[in-house]
Amino acid sequence: DSGVTQTPKHLITATGQRVTLRCSPRSGDLSVYWYQQSLDQGLQFLIQYYNGEERAKGNILERFSAQQFPDLHSELNLSSLELGDSALYFCASSTGGDNEQFFGPGTRLTVL
């Protein structure tokens, strides 16, 4: 158990819908990262927050957004969902800097 929690574990929805994925980092970690893992793409970085502020963006679509709240939990919002958005979405946390990132169990999103 990495100490990072994610909810829900599974999400099944239809095209065009909007969903919210939630992540709670390890106690004491200020940085939260979101990654997407699909069969053909591997693990891809989406976005990073540090102590409530956006720190870096990767290949995140405009339909996707995220935020980190004062209690440091984070939410990833996915809207106007398409079939290709079906993937595993992982949250990771770290103390920041060059330190190792610890991953949560992931949310499996299926868009029908």
Added chain:
Amino acid sequence: EDQVTQSPEALRLQEGESSSLNCSYTVSGLRGLFWYRQDPGKGPEFLFTLYSAGEEKEKERLKATLTKKESFLHITAPKPEDSATYLCAVQGGLQTGANNLFFGTGTRLTVIP
């Protein structure tokens, strides 16, 4: 642009048969190289961080090494429970303040009893 290439894509070993996994990388200003283990449908599990060429780290049957261009994950006398996908990732320095990891596509290891 950061690039990570892992080989082989898949590896089947007999229990007790030692081998090595390779991770070749290209990154502007390596800040760290990370190894993770991932079981199907689960989140990646942290194994090692290497920061500079010549560094080595060990954990049970695993040993990670780093040169200026590649890293190796050596598996000594593997057991069936070592079966998993092993992921290599780099943390580069192109973006100030960005700490994200850039992952390879992994090596899927199967250890046969």
